[in-house]
Amino acid sequence: xxxxxxxxxxxxxxxxxxxxxxxxxxxxxxxxxxxxxxxxxxxxxxxxxxxxxxxxxxxxxxxxxxxxx
Numbered sequence: 001x002x003x004x005x006x007x008x009x010x011x012x013x014x015x016x017x018x019x020x021x022x023x024x025x026x027x028x029x030x031x032x033x034x035x036x037x038x039x040x041x042x043x044x045x046x047x048x049x050x051x052x053x054x055x056x057x058x059x060x061x062x063x064x065x066x067x068x069x
Contacts, residue, residue, distance in 0.1 A: 007049060008046060008049055008050075008062075008067060009042070009045075011034070011038070011042045012042045012043070012045055012046040012049070013046075013062075013067060013068060014032070014042075015028055015039055015042045015043050015046065016043070016046050016058060016059055016062050016067070016068050017068040017069070018031065018032075019043065019055060019059055020059045020062070020063060020068055025039050025040065025043070043055060043058070046058050046062070050062060
């Protein structure tokens, strides 16, 4: 799994980090001016790379791997 984790991009990590702090996708869009479609893609890609079934699982895995704080 380490090789996929290394491939998480900056936007994926940023979206995961904001989601971990309780921000919704709409909050993330408002705070970053990134289109909702791109946020959705980033979170979906992060879930795929972390082999997570949902956003909560992706956040937990990223936090345990010290990718987000």
